[in-house]
Amino acid sequence: MQAYPRTILRPRHLTRAAFAPFGEVLDAADPGRAPIAINGGTTLRYDQLARVETDDEGYGAISLFQAHEAVSLPLVIEVMERHPLGSQAFMPLTRCRFVIVVAPAASRQPDPANMQAFVTDGRQGVSYRRGTWHLPLTVLDMAHLLVVDRKGPGCNLNEHVFAPGTGPLLLPQEV
Amino acid sequence: MQAYPRTILRPRHLTRAAFAPFGEVLDAADPGRAPIAINGGTTLRYDQLARVETDDEGYGAISLFQAHEAVSLPLVIEVMERHPLGSQAFMPLTRCRFVIVVAPAASRQPDPANMQAFVTDGRQGVSYRRGTWHLPLTVLDMAHLLVVDRKGPGCNLNEHVFAPGTGPLLLPQEV
Numbered sequence: 135m136q137a138y139p140r141t142i143l144r145p146r147h148l149t150r151a152a153f154a155p156f157g158e159v160l161d162a163a164d165p166g167r168a169p170i171a172i173n174g175g176t177t178l179r180y181d182q183l184a185r186v187e188t189d190d191e192g193y194g195a196i197s198l199f200q201a202h203e204a205v206s207l208p209l210v211i212e213v214m215e216r217h218p219l220g221s222q223a224f225m226p227l228t229r230c231r232f233v234i235v236v237a238p239a240a241s242r243q244p245d246p247a248n249m250q251a252f253v254t255d256g257r258q259g260v261s262y263r264r265g266t267w268h269l270p271l272t273v274l275d276m277a278h279l280l281v282v283d284r285k286g287p288g289c290n291l292n293e294h295v296f297a298p299g300t301g302p303l304l305l306p307q308e309v
Numbered sequence: 310m311q312a313y314p315r316t317i318l319r320p321r322h323l324t325r326a327a328f329a330p331f332g333e334v335l336d337a338a339d340p341g342r343a344p345i346a347i348n349g350g351t352t353l354r355y356d357q358l359a360r361v362e363t364d365d366e367g368y369g370a371i372s373l374f375q376a377h378e379a380v381s382l383p384l385v386i387e388v389m390e391r392h393p394l395g396s397q398a399f400m401p402l403t404r405c406r407f408v409i410v411v412a413p414a415a416s417r418q419p420d421p422a423n424m425q426a427f428v429t430d431g432r433q434g435v436s437y438r439r440g441t442w443h444l445p446l447t448v449l450d451m452a453h454l455l456v457v458d459r460k461g462p463g464c465n466l467n468e469h470v471f472a473p474g475t476g477p478l479l480l481p482q483e484v
Contacts, residue, residue, distance in 0.1 A: 162373045173445045176378040186369030194361030194369040198337045203351040225455050270348045280400050
């Protein structure tokens with residue numbers, strides 16, 4: 135018995151085109167990306183897949199995350215966050231499918247009607263553009279990930295907690 | 310028969326302390342680094358292992374490298390490079406031991422007498438600090454790596470080619 139509106143989201147496979155409004159996909163397998171040969175031809179460079187965005191007072195930093203609790207779908211989304219002063223990128227260092235739920239940066243709070251959901255393929259990473267609302271890191275496989283985000287003065291975190299019963303329901307991913 | 314001086318380097322295992330003059334080691338296993346629990350305790354954050362350095366006109370960018378030619382030691386070092394406008398970080402996405410040869414940023418050209426050599430353990434990454442002389446990416450295992458470096462206007466690459474017969478000889482790593 136459900137007496138309140140609850141948006142239902144089904145995650146799609148992550149592609150660069152679908153994710154473009156929210157950020158970049160970090161994936162050398164993307165057919166739209168031609169690499170450059172460097173270092174005497176010994177290395178292919180897939181150049182500048184994402185830009186590290188910061189404000190003037192901030193700077194980019196590299197951190198490591200150890201995600202030690204995996205979830206399974208379906209799940210109810212309780213909270214979303216965004217970083218108003220910079221981008222945030224996640225790249226798995228071990229095989230890790232993770233769940234992406236995003237809403238446009240322009241909105242003061244994430245509107246379930248404008249949300250989109252994705253699941254990565256285990257190798258892919260993403261960079262959320264500055265201000266993009268996103269689900270905090272939520273993994274289907276425990277993993278280590280490299281994180282590149284903005285450090286410096288000021289508040290770089292906004293959180294939105296959904297009122298009880300209103301958080302979107304995230305179904306298992308499409309096959 | 311060797312009629313010229315050739316410096317001989319033996320790579321050491323990479324540690325944060327030994328590498329500190331040249332940059333940062335990206336390694337969650339470093340015992341000197343206490344992580345922070347975030348995301349409701351589901352994630353450990355090893356915070357800010359490296360800073361993404363840029364000049365005022367530049368910005369950080371995330372790229373992927375595919376290193377498709379592995380070397381074996383010993384080898385002669387023919388060329389070193391540095392990036393005067395920003396840092397450059399390498400993080401393997403698949404198991405990859407790579408060779409690090411560095412010389413201080415302050416020197417106009419890399420002096421073999423001041424060089425140090427390391428080999429990573431297959432999981433470790435590094436960030437070369439702005440201006441640090443380093444061997445171009447040289448891997449013992451073919452791999453994909455994530456690279457974070459500086460983009461923007463201006464020349465961010467200096468190369469030094471050793472005169473014939475003067476390039477340091479890099480021996481196999483210590484056991």
